[in-house]
Amino acid sequence: MTIRATKNRALIAVLAWVLVALPLVGGAADTSLAFLEARARQDPLDFTAHNRLSALYIKYLRETGDLAYLQRAEQAARASLAAVPAPPNVGGLAALAVSEFENHHFSEALVLAEQAYRTDPRQLGALATIGDAHLELGHYPDAERSYTQLAVQQGADAPPVLARQARLAELHGDTAQAVALLKRAGNDVWFKVRLGELSFHSGDWLQAGQFYQAALKQQPDSFVAVEHLAELAAAQGHYDEAIALYQKVLKQTPRAEFFQALGDVYAFMGKADLAKPWHAKALAAYLQSVAAGNAHYLHHLAGFYSDSQENPAEAVRWAQQDLAIRQSIYAYDTLAWALYKHGDFVQARDMMAKALALKTRDAHLFYHAGLIYSRVGELAQGRQFLQQTVAINPSYNAFHAHR
The missing domain is CATH 1.25.40.10 (Tetratricopeptide repeat domain)
Structure with missing residues (x-):
């Protein structure tokens, strides 16, 4: 491979990482997904299409909560590596690392992300996954070093960097710093929900509600905002509202933890008979x-x-x-x-x-x-x-x- 071709491949990898980090909503998201799925079917050896498809599935997972997208993301990443194995296909390694991380296979995610980053230090997604995996594995100094390096390469004010530094600050007991960093990170729905969560955990229900409502106003179909509002309503003793909100979430995203949450609301109300079927659904889904x-x-x-x-x-x-x-x-x-x-x-x-x-x-x-x-x-x-x-x-x- 020529030097010029190598540089072009590296540039394409960086651009692809940037592109999948950009928000896709509505028709743009649907069009991108349909295009990439068609491309992957037409040419199973198009590893770039598989990599971008895997990243888009992860985005859909985080936006909708539908765990089926996680399976698709892993399948796309493995199809990419089957078409073009690593080391040439470093993007496939990075994509599989993210899928493994979301599956809570943290050690496997770390190995894959480290291999991707060693192969191409411009793989910022892989570097972020390294830090995230270290964090979940309890390797907190290693996570901090990875996030510091991410700040150097991506920029100290980049929202993904600020969000991760906020989490570290929270873990180290500096909630005020965590709030300040999240506020600097921008207006993304997820940041608003995280700010609301920090307020909720400090007992400031008024501020928590304001953050959650702001997130919902920005993205009315955000299941994350709705389920946090449901938790807040139950804490405030507004049980009918909490039940209605959890039922709304379950129609959109029937995940096990939301079955449990609804059951827990009924149990908190002293209605064990109504809690039982929801807890049974949660347990069945967990198992x-x-x-x-x-x-x-x-x-x-x-x-x-x-x-x-x-x-x-x-x-x-x-x-x-x-x-x-x-x-x-x-x-x-x-x-x-x-x-x-x-x-x-x-x-x-x-x-x-x-x-x-x-x-x-x-x-x-x-x-x-x-x-x-x-x-x-x-x-x-x-x-x-x-x-x-x-x-x-x-x-x-x-x-x-x-x-």
Whole structure:
């Protein structure tokens, strides 16, 4: 291959990454999808079409919540690599890395993304995935280094960079910095929802509602905005509104976690008979996903069996599987809470200590820690954690969805 051809291929790869990062809505999105699907059918060896198709499926996944797009994204990425294997097809590696990440196969995603980035350091999507995978695996210093490098190459004010730095700030307990970074990131619907989520978790329901409504005004069909509004309505005690909003979400995006959330609303209202069928639907969908080889819902299953349909042994089993694929502070928290429900208080305390390692200001973490430390006899420490829970979110005991 000539030097000029190599440069052209590199330029095409960079342009393709930029293009798929641009928002596609309405007819433009439909037209692009139809064109790429037709192109891939007509020429199965067109690896560029497969790569762009995989990226577009991921975009649809995030916008619609339809997990069927995740399977299609993975299939397109594998078809790309079958047509032209790596290393020439570095875009195929990067596309498969994103699909594996979204499937919660974080170690596999990291290996693929690192291979893509080593082959072509201009693969910014691969660099972002490296950082994201490190974050989920609990490799926080490595994630920070990856995001710093991403800022150098993409620009410190690029929205994807600011969003990732905001998440790091949040994990390290600097919520104010996280809010500031997200506000700098721009007016994307997802940023508004994240700002609302941070407000909700601090007990500022008025501001949370304003952010969610702003997101919904910008994108009326945003299932993410609607389901967060449903959670807020339930926390405020507006149960009929919450139920209507969750039913709206389920008509658009019938995902397992939303079945559980609706069941949880009924349970919170004391209507166990109405909660039962929704919880049954959630459990069936969770187990079906796991049986298909997906790791997406291991965390949800652990939480489901800890709180919605208590079965401590099952909660521990699924939490251990979740921890096997990601060693994040939230995976440790999930296992700690399951162990607490199972009566293994000392082990729960040991796992909880790991969950608190970053000093994250999260009322969920502190509430769990308060009960766990109190149960092992460390009463002063437990009392301090419970006081911090209320300080962070005075409305913590209100309804909240399992995420």
